[in-house]
Amino acid sequence: xxxxxxxxxxxxxxxxxxxxxxxxxxxxxxxxxxxxxxxxxxxxxxxxxxxxxxxxxxxxxxxxxxxxxxxxxxxxxxxxxxxxxxxxxxxxxxxxxxxxxxxxxxxxxxxxxxxxxxxxxxxxxxxxxxxxxxxxxxxxxxxxxxxxxxxxxxxxxxxxxxxxxxxxxxxxxxxxxxxxxxxxxxxxxxxxxxxxxxxxxx
Numbered sequence: 683x684x685x686x687x688x689x690x691x692x693x694x695x696x697x698x699x700x701x702x703x704x705x706x707x708x709x710x711x712x713x714x715x716x717x718x719x720x721x722x723x724x725x726x727x728x729x730x731x732x733x734x735x736x737x738x739x740x741x742x743x744x745x746x747x748x749x750x751x752x753x754x755x756x757x758x759x760x761x762x763x764x765x766x767x768x769x770x771x772x773x774x775x776x777x778x779x780x781x782x783x784x785x786x787x788x789x790x791x792x793x794x795x796x797x798x799x800x801x802x803x804x805x806x807x808x809x810x811x812x813x814x815x816x817x818x819x820x821x822x823x824x825x826x827x828x829x830x831x832x833x834x835x836x837x838x839x840x841x842x843x844x845x846x847x848x849x850x851x852x853x854x855x856x857x858x859x860x861x862x863x864x865x866x867x868x869x870x871x872x873x874x875x876x877x878x879x880x881x882x883x884x
Contacts, residue, residue, distance in 0.1 A: 751840045758798045762840060766806040768828075770836045773810055775828035776818030778835075778875075784845050785875040786835035791844040792852055792879065799850060846872050849879035 750767065753760040770790055778786045796802040796809045803809050811819060818824045846852070847870050853863040854876045868880035 753794050753840045755798050760794065760798055762806065767836055769807060769810055771828035771832040772824050772826065773816060773818060774832040774835050775826050776823040777816060781875040781877065783831060783835060785877055786832060787838050787843055788846045788874050788879055790836045790839035791846050792849055794839055795848055795850050845874060846879040848881065850881050852877045852879040
């Protein structure tokens, strides 16, 4: 940018010094100066565009960390950020492939129920990434791109739609490899699609 400005200034000085001496050269130099001005204008526009993009990206990052929703359960409140919602939608997408919409809401509800339960971590991210908590985290399927249904299911769960009756666990009995899931004593069992949602005795 500094180099371009220097060229423009030098050209302008030359232009002023010769304009009354050689008209033909002055015309050529005038055209050259116009091109240089255009370069400067383009650089300025590009810089402004870049600054706008940086500012937008910064705002997007800020929004992802802002509290967008509040989950109310009895006397408890859970503050949820845009980043939490994105992560939950990814989990719902990975864990409820082929499941009905209600099953997607149910998966999101389990995450919320765990987050407010004293036996689990108290943030959504910690709940989702807790060791061995969800198979899709272990096999990296959580990195899939969620569709709008997944996001809608997350928002419905946040608004209080819980088809699981406060379940803390779920599994697919047909394909599950975890013996604990199969053998543990379950209470409040609810079957939605291929999944069984349940709680256990404390």
